[in-house]
Amino acid sequence: xxxxxxxxxxxxxxxxxxxxxxxxxxxxxxxxxxxxxxxxxxxxxxxxxxxxxxxxxxxxxxxxxxxxxxxxxxxxxxxxxxxxxxxxxxxxxxxxxxxxxxxxxxxxxxxxxxxxxxxxxxxxxxxxxxxxxxxxxxxxxxxxxxxxxxxxxxxxxxxxxxxxxxxxxxxxxxxxxxxxxxxxxxxxxxxxxxxxxxxxxxxxxxxxxxxxxxxxxxxxxxxxxxxxxxxxxxxxxxxxxxxxxxxxxxxxxxxxxxxxxxxxxxxxxxxxxxxxxxxxxxxxxxxxxxxxxxxxxxxxxxxxxxxxxxxxxxxxxxxxxxxxxxxxxx
Amino acid sequence: xxxxxxxxxxxxxxxxxxxxxxxxxxxxxxxxxxxxxxxxxxxxxxxxxxxxxxxxxxxxxxxxxxxxxxxxxxxxxxxxxxxxxxxxxxxxxxxxxxxxxxxxxxxxxxxxxxxxxxxxxxxxxxxxxxxxxxxxxxxxxxxxxxxxxxxxxxxxxxxxxxxxxxxxxxxxxxxxxxxxxxxxxxxxxxxxxxxxxxxxxxxxxxxxxxxxxxxxxxxxxxxxxxxxxxxxxxxxxxxxxxxxxxxxxxxxxxxxxxxxxxxxxxxxxxxxxxxxxxxxxxxxxxxxxxxxxxxxxxxxxxxxxxxxxxxxxxxxxxxxxxxxxxxxxx
Numbered sequence: 001x002x003x004x005x006x007x008x009x010x011x012x013x014x015x016x017x018x019x020x021x022x023x024x025x026x027x028x029x030x031x032x033x034x035x036x037x038x039x040x041x042x043x044x045x046x047x048x049x050x051x052x053x054x055x056x057x058x059x060x061x062x063x064x065x066x067x068x069x070x071x072x073x074x075x076x077x078x079x080x081x082x083x084x085x086x087x088x089x090x091x092x093x094x095x096x097x098x099x100x101x102x103x104x105x106x107x108x109x110x111x112x113x114x115x116x117x118x119x120x121x122x123x124x125x126x127x128x129x130x131x132x133x134x135x136x137x138x139x140x141x142x143x144x145x146x147x148x149x150x151x152x153x154x155x156x157x158x159x160x161x162x163x164x165x166x167x168x169x170x171x172x173x174x175x176x177x178x179x180x181x182x183x184x185x186x187x188x189x190x191x192x193x194x195x196x197x198x199x200x201x202x203x204x205x206x207x208x209x210x211x212x213x214x215x216x217x218x219x220x221x222x223x224x225x226x227x228x229x230x231x232x233x234x235x236x237x238x239x240x241x242x243x244x245x246x247x248x249x250x251x252x253x254x255x256x257x258x259x260x261x262x263x264x265x266x267x268x269x270x271x272x273x274x275x276x277x278x279x280x281x282x283x284x285x286x287x288x289x290x291x292x293x294x295x296x297x298x299x300x301x302x303x304x305x306x307x308x309x310x311x312x313x314x315x316x317x318x319x320x321x322x323x324x325x326x327x328x329x330x
Numbered sequence: 331x332x333x334x335x336x337x338x339x340x341x342x343x344x345x346x347x348x349x350x351x352x353x354x355x356x357x358x359x360x361x362x363x364x365x366x367x368x369x370x371x372x373x374x375x376x377x378x379x380x381x382x383x384x385x386x387x388x389x390x391x392x393x394x395x396x397x398x399x400x401x402x403x404x405x406x407x408x409x410x411x412x413x414x415x416x417x418x419x420x421x422x423x424x425x426x427x428x429x430x431x432x433x434x435x436x437x438x439x440x441x442x443x444x445x446x447x448x449x450x451x452x453x454x455x456x457x458x459x460x461x462x463x464x465x466x467x468x469x470x471x472x473x474x475x476x477x478x479x480x481x482x483x484x485x486x487x488x489x490x491x492x493x494x495x496x497x498x499x500x501x502x503x504x505x506x507x508x509x510x511x512x513x514x515x516x517x518x519x520x521x522x523x524x525x526x527x528x529x530x531x532x533x534x535x536x537x538x539x540x541x542x543x544x545x546x547x548x549x550x551x552x553x554x555x556x557x558x559x560x561x562x563x564x565x566x567x568x569x570x571x572x573x574x575x576x577x578x579x580x581x582x583x584x585x586x587x588x589x590x591x592x593x594x595x596x597x598x599x600x601x602x603x604x605x606x607x608x609x610x611x612x613x614x615x616x617x618x619x620x621x622x623x624x625x626x627x628x629x630x631x632x633x634x635x636x637x638x639x640x641x642x643x644x645x646x647x648x649x650x651x652x653x654x655x656x657x658x659x660x
Contacts, residue, residue, distance in 0.1 A: 025618045175624075178612065180510065180534040186617040194618050202623040204510040204612055205536035206568030210629035213570065238536025240543065244578045245571060282508065282534055287516040288355045288524050293532040294505075299540035 001063055001110035004117050007149030007192075008048065009057055016064055018048045018057065021150060021184075025191040036061050036078045043085040043092075046182060050151025051225040051261055052120050055095030056113075058082040062099050063113035075103055087273045088234055088298045089225040090263040117153045123258035124154025126312035131161020131221060131256050134308070134315070137170045139218045142208060144177040145236035146188035147223035147256070158221035158256040159192060161310065166198050174200040175211055179236060181281040181295065205238050212249040220246050221310075224257040231303030231321030232269025233257075237296050243305040255301070256310040262326055269300035331393055331440035334447050337479030337522075338378065339387055346394055348378045348387065351480060351514075355521040366391050366408045373415040373422075376512060380481025381555040381591055382450050385425030386443075388412040392429050393443035405433055417603045418564055418628045419555040420593040447483045453588035454484025456642035461491025461551060461586050464638070464645070467500045469548045472538060474507040475566035476518035477553035477586070488551035488586040489522060491640065496528050504530040505541055509566060511611040511625065535568050542579040550576050551640075554587040561633030561651025562599025563587075567626050573635040585631070586640040592656055599630035 004011040008019040010030070017030040022045065031047060033039050039061035042048045048057050065078055083096040095116050102112035135141065141162055148159030155163055166172055174193055179185035186202055193200040203211060211217055220242060227233040233255055246253040266272050279293035287293070303309075303321040313329050334341040338349040340360070347360040352375065361377060363369050369391035372378045378387050395408055413426040425446050432442035465471065471492055478489030485493055496502055504523055509515035516532055523530040533541060541547055550572060557563040563585055576583040596602050609623035617623070633639075633651040643659050 026615075177536070178510070178616070180508070180536055183616045186613065186621075190617045190621050194621070200622065202609075202612055202617055202621050204567070204625075205534070206507070206510055206571055207624060207626065207629070209571030209574055210567060210626060211624070213629070237534070237540060241536055241539030241571065241575060244539055244575055248574045248578065279532075282532055283516065285356070286508070286513045287520045287532055291516075291520050291524070291532050292530065294537060294541070295534075296537065296540060299537070299543070 001067065002114055004060065004114070006153045008053060009060070009153065011060055014064055014067060016060060018042055020047045021049055021188060022047050024187055033061060036065050036082055040081055040085045049184070050146065051089035051091045051223065052152040052157070052258060054086065054089060055091035055260065056117050056120050056153045058092055059095045059099050059113040059116045062096070063109040066109040072103060076100065086275060088275045091260045094260045120152055120258065121154035123260070123312040124152050124156060124160050127157055127256050127258060127310055128155055128160040128164035130312070130315055131158070131254065131310045132164035132168060134254060134310070135161065135165035135170055135172060135219065139170070140173050140175065140216045142175045142177065142211065142217045142220045142242065143189065144185060144222045144239055144242055145179045146184040146192070148189060148192040150188050150192060151223065157223045157258065159189065161221055161256050162198065163196055166196065172198065174198055175217060176200055176202050177205045177208060177238065177242070178202060179238060180205055184236070208242055209245050212245055212251060217251055219252045219254065221254050221256055224255045224261050225298055226266065226272050227257060227262045227309070227326065228266040228268050228272060229264045229326055230268050231306060231309060231316070231318070231326060232300055234269065234272045234274065234298045234300050237299045240299040240301045243301045247305050252307040253305060254308055254310055255306060258312050264327060269302060272300060274298050274300070331397065332444055334390065334444070336483045338383060339390070339483065341390055344394055344397060346390060348372055350377045351379055351518060352377050354517050363391060366395050366412055370411055370415045379514070380476065381419035381421045381553065382482040382487070382588060383480070384416065384419060385421035385590065386447050386450050386483045388422055389425045389429050389443040389446045392426070393439040396439040402433060406430065416605060418605045421590045424590045450482055450588065451484035453590070453642040454482050454486060454490050457487055457586050457588060457640055458485055458490035458494035460642070460645050461488070461584065461640045462494035462498060464584060464640070465491065465495035465500055465502060465549065469500070470503050470505065470546045472505045472507065472541065472547045472550045472572065473519065474515065474552045474569055474572055475509045476514040476522070478519065478522040480518050480522060481553065487553045487588065489519065491551055491586050492528065493526055496526065502528065504528055505547060506530055506532050507535045507538060507568065507572070508532060509568060510535055514566070538572055539575050542575055542581055547581055549582045549584065551584050551586055554585045554591050555628055556596065556602050557587060557592045557639070557656065558596040558598050558602060559594045559656055560598050561636060561639060561648070561656060562630055564599065564602045564604065564628045564630050567629045570629040570631045573631045577635050582637040583635060584638055584640055585636060588642050594657060599632060602630060604628050604630070
């Protein structure tokens, strides 16, 4: 397999490195992923995260396993385990299914993984162009979680669109939801924005409403982990609340995702499986020991709250989504 | 001054102790408050917090200073400093103004502080009765921040109402917003509910929307730090967002407060000063060093989003608030 290089993934000469996203920004440590089990553990522990990136990373891990001499039966077994490592983001399933199809066709899995990587870079570019066109000079933009170079093989989804607008000379100010419980906004999005020199301000998730009421947010860009056929979508928990607040304040709300995030096998958001994670991520060291906590990693936003969905293939408003456009677009 | 005893404040023989609310629940440490400067420092650092309690505590500190022999000029100066230690919760200003009025009338300041303490206990009881009447058997109730025995001299405001309903045998389940950035929900409300043996579940603030969409929240009870004459009110940041979400989901939204929280000198919520605190409370150890953060300690919820305001004197819906009922009630 050729050399691959993104903000959070590096592959060279059969060696796969992942930037440990749980340690950022305090430490930039590259994890040496030697086998699929280590990849599965890294995915489960969110050391590698972001719907597009986990799909890409799992495909690369499977290809390296094939290069190491695993037979078809072993590869199918490993593929199944990788596919099941997290339940909500459909990009993982889509990437593994493409690898399995290549396996059944007796194609080279390294080529297949390279294509998935390169395609994600290309999809990011197209989404970014489509999203950047919605951004105007002077916009205050709220975002949630991390949707940049750390979440994809390319420049990102929602954050990619913001970056593209910035590169085109549009002045933007990004308000970053810290994104509890694991603080991907505070840790990862602020880290990326600092590197990119894009002006930004960190807020607690619960301050977004006051920020909107103060008139400081003109647009909202978020990612997506799975988009149902009707345009409902799952994304990092807290996204749905942001969408309701956006509607209340008359602020444009834009999920941004590649076509690999669309799951036509899910008719509506109610059909998307939502990962529940352990209570300790929420309670941490703060709450009394033994406290009960609810910890869904994602929530579902109905398409009716979407101003326009930004895909690589185009921009689709709520009317287009309701009319079933995704069945043609994705 | 007589012996005073609440969940977070103890006074005996001129010695004032405050339970350090920044260390709870990991450590139950009582701070020995020896002079008004220490009280001001404790208020600013949120070691003592809760709109009613800081008013009571400041009054007691002033009375002890008077017992120590301070003259009227010194007392007026100290009162001014106490009054200015935090800007948003009006109970502090109201309590100090009552102490100053007693001073001008040459009344005993210890008696005045005792009356403020005892009155807060009594107001809590009445609010709790009024609030508990709105709670039905089986209710799932969301609350934000801490509004219980730690926030008042009595059993609390919003949490007092929930406690009263529980004591009357109504089965309730409390969902506790962790309440970033200082986690008063996770640390303090869970600690109180555990002691009271009231079933509860901790959530991140950004999960409240998904919880409402899942149908698990039937009512919302929150406190208030200052209520304007038109019924708009300031409370811990995040409250406004909860109110918008409640409206979207058709869930009853109830602020609960004593009459000492009403400020008729503020015509509307726009007139309430909002305390901005340091960025480091938000960024903590997570975000890249030097990150810019926005940290308003409070936000303002317009009266139009209030289902009914619960005061000690009664329950007032949005129509009553809009018609100026608070000018008669408070």
